[in-house]
Amino acid sequence: MTDKEEKKEQKTKSRPTILGYPVSIFFIVVNEFCERFSYYGMKAVLVLYFKYFIGWDNDFSTTIYHTFVALCYLTPILGAIIADSWLGKFKTIVYLSIVYTIGQVIMAISAIHDITDSNRDGEPDNKTFHVALSMVGLTLIALGTGGIKPCVSAFGGDQFEEHQGKQRSTFFSIFYLAINGGSLLSTLITPILRAQECGIYSKQSCFPLAFGVPAALMVVSLVVFIAGHRMYHMESPKGNILLLVVKCIGFAVKNRFSHRSKQYPRREHWMDWAEEKYDKLLIAQVKMVLKVLFLYIPLPMFWALFDQQGSRWTLQATTMDGNFGAFIIQPDQMQIVNPILIVTMVPIMDSVVYPLIKKCHINFTPLRKITVGMLVAALAFVAAALLQIQIDRTMPDFPSSSQTQVKFLNLESTPVPVEVEGQEPFVVPGFNSSNEYMTFDTMNIKISVGGKDATATFNKTMRHTILINAAGMQHTLNDITEKPSEGLNAIRFVNGFSSELNFTLKSKNLGPIAPLQASGYLNATHGKANFTIVNEGGQMCHYIIEVGFGSSYTVLIPSTFQFGESCTKNITAIEDFGPNTVHMSWQVIQYFLLTCGEVVFSVTGLDFSYSQAPSNMKSVLQAGWLLTVAVGNIIVLIVAEAGSLPDQWAEYVLFASLLVAVSIIFAFMAYFYTYINPAEIEAQLTEFQPEDKKKKEKEHEMMTKDNLAYVNNETSKDTDIKQTKI
Structure with a gap:
């Protein structure tokens, strides 16, 4: 045993276990x-932010x-x-990680809506400032x-010796649980934090807390x-x-086209044009890698659908009913x-499932699983x-442009009689509305209220409520033309x-x-909204209205209103549009199908990639x-x-059609794929490697060192299969 090996063994024995x-x-x-808590917690509320x-x-x-998620998977x-x-x-x-932590802190700061005392209305005081901060934070x-991402799991594997294969496998099982545990808890907790109200001068959804807790965890x-x-056991770089593979491919391409006009014998594979510089073993390994990478070409379409859980599906949940009886589910919590x-x-x-398929004598190969x-x-x-089609049927019919x-x-x-140009005459009941909105393609409308004629001018894309009495039109209100955000309910009062x-x-x-x-x-949030009405003399009346998710009400205080114990008797709550009626639990079906697809696709893909890849x-x-x-x-x-599809359901169908195609x-590509045994091919090439190519000895020695380094850093097959949360 050399002195270097002896020192290494002593250092290994001295490490605590x-x-x-x-x-x-x-x-x-x-x-x-x-x-993972930090990342998934921030990501869960990001699209709503x-x-x-x-x-x-x-x-x-x-x-x-x-764009942000794409960057997260390009930087590995x-x-x-x-x-x-x-x-x-x-x-x-x-x-x-320091860069990562700074980015999370910047995101938390960017979400403070009243940073300066000039803002007291609940809106961001400087939108450009908030956008700039959040973009810097997300980039970091x-x-x-x-x-x-590619370093932590491999660094964990470095802590084990060669004889600790069983312990290493157990470690990666725990590592996998840590990933999913962090994801699960953060997806549950951060939407709850976001749903709280906070602010110095005005109150609104507490995004600073929803981003701040992940920053603290980082x-x-x-x-x-x-x-x-x-x-830690740390190995030097x-x-x-990866760079060696890129260089080998680059040389093969360059060499192939630089010799195109010369009378060289044809080569079986275009990578064989790298033989003048690189070892045959390396070239064979690159061929194996390229063969698998070619099969990867169609796979991004799966992730295009999968990652919409945090965007389109979360936005879909904002238009649904999250009341599960014993608890309320926030739209961004459905990702859990x-x-x-x-x-x-x-x-x-x-x-x-797989054993049953096997018993049915079905050859369910990895590529078929994918x-x-x-x-x-x-x-x-x-x-x-x-x-989405069911949700759209329950949505109000808002005006077009x-x-x-x-x-x-x-x-x-x-009751007050009303006549509107182009409409049948109708009567508006006392202390009530005409219920349905009338839609017009013209902005100037002739109206007669109680026999008094007038021409009113309205705005495009807007909804209006006209306050009337026997004396005619009194006032025109601008109504909201979209569902209230985050499943809240919009309530206003009319003082009659x-x-x-x-x-x-x-x-x-x-x-x-x-x-x-x-x-x-x-x-107002889901449940009972408790209002206090106060007159000039200080008399008070408490009025409670029960609301769901995403509704809008106009509450009329009638002329017969009186303060006292029965003050709420004649108050009328008029529903401009109703609450969300499609329950959020229906999303479980699509989550179940997508997760089944993920388990079959992602786990099998990792298994296939591992089995078909060279050892290094x-x-x-x-x-x-x-x-x-x-x-x-x-x-x-x-x-x-x-x-630019007009309907969201059509976009979903488009993505589904693209993935089927x-x-x-x-x-078709998988049908022509031939499974290989990389270890067997490597062994054959190593055994019959020519010994007289001295000009390649240096490259071969460098490659061998790289091979050994990567073999030592690789985790077991079972370990890689388990890491579906990437």
Whole structure:
């Protein structure tokens, strides 16, 4: 034994262990749990932050969301190169985690809606400032979370010796649980934090808290990881196999075309043109990798559908009823269904479904499983489209860009006759409205109220309520033309009383409302909204209205209103449009189908990639797999911006159709794929490698060192299969 080997063995023996496991892995597991909590917690509320805080529409919110996710899956390549070529895994994780933490803190600051005392109305005081901060924060987060993604699990594997294969496998099982545990808890908790109200001068959804808690968990993640640095086994960077593969491919292409006009014998494969510089073993390994990467080409379409859980499906949930009786589910909390189903479905598929298929003598090969996974995911979007059609049927018929809508509200106890040009005459009941809005393509409308004629001018794309009495039209109100955000309910008051009144909901005061005038809208959460009505003399009346999700009401205080015990007797709540009636539980069907597709697709894909990859290039295929996720998110943002489909259900059908088409193409490609045994091919090439090629000895030696480094860093097959949360 050499002195170097003896020192290494002594250092290994001196490292503390618990039950045969290195103590260092516990720091890594806690680090991963906190980091995944931070990432998924922030991501769960991100699209609602764009829509309700920044004020972007659904399409642009979806575009920015998927741009961010795409960046998160592009940067792992950069992180792997930095770790393997320059800094090593430990320093890469530390430095990029600092960047990550700064990004999370910036996101929390960007969500503070009243940073300056000039803003007291609940709106962002400087939209450009908030947008700029959030974009900087998201860029840093994408660099951080993506950069450390390929390093943390491999660094955990580095802590074990060669004889600790069983312990290493158990570690990655725990590592997998940490990933899904962090995801599950954060997806449950951060929407609850967002639903709270906070602010210095005005109250609104507490995005600073929803982003702040993940930022705090990222600080904990970084501190815990650094705290264990004395116990870690750290290897120096030994060169990046990914760069070596790229160089080999580049040389083959360059050599092929530079010799195109010369009379060289034809070669069996275009990669054989790299033989002048690179070892045959490396070339054979690159061929194996390219063969699998070619099959990856159709796969981004699956991720294009899968990652819409956090964007389109979350926005869909905002138009649904989240009342489950014993508890209320926030729209962004529905994403928790996916990690719950993953933990449930993986063992069911492995121990029940696959054995049953095998007993039926069906050859369910890995590539067939991937094809089935894509088709099941397409079914999930068909289910989402059918659900969206049901939601659209319950939505109000808002005016188009060339229309206006009008209805009437009678302030008196006696019915008032109304005639509108082009409509049948009708009567508005006392202390009530004409219920349905009338839609007009013209903005100037002739109206007769109580026999008094007038011509009213209205705005395009707007809804209006006209206050009337026997004396004619008294006032025109501008109504809201979209569902209230975040499942809230919009409530306003019309003062038909003879004197000025004040209206208050919790700490929100609508101010004095003059007779025959209306207040602005107040947003009330699901349940009982308790209002306080106060007159000029200080007399008070408490009025309670029960509301659901996403409704709008105009509450009329009649002329017969009197303060006292029965003050609410004659108050009338008029429903401008009703609450969401399609229950959020219907989304479970599409989540179930998509998760089944994920389990079959993602787990099998990792298994297939591992089995078909050379021993030292599994990291290259992992980078390629992550790249398919990034490309999938780019597809979503292209469709969201360029698709311009009028209905959301049609977009769901489009995505489902595209995935079915891609599945057919993939099945055709898979039919011609021949499974190989990389270890056997490598062994044959190593055994019969020519010994007289001295000009390649240097390259071969470098490649061998890289091979050994990556073999030592690779995790077991079972480990990679389990890591579906990437």
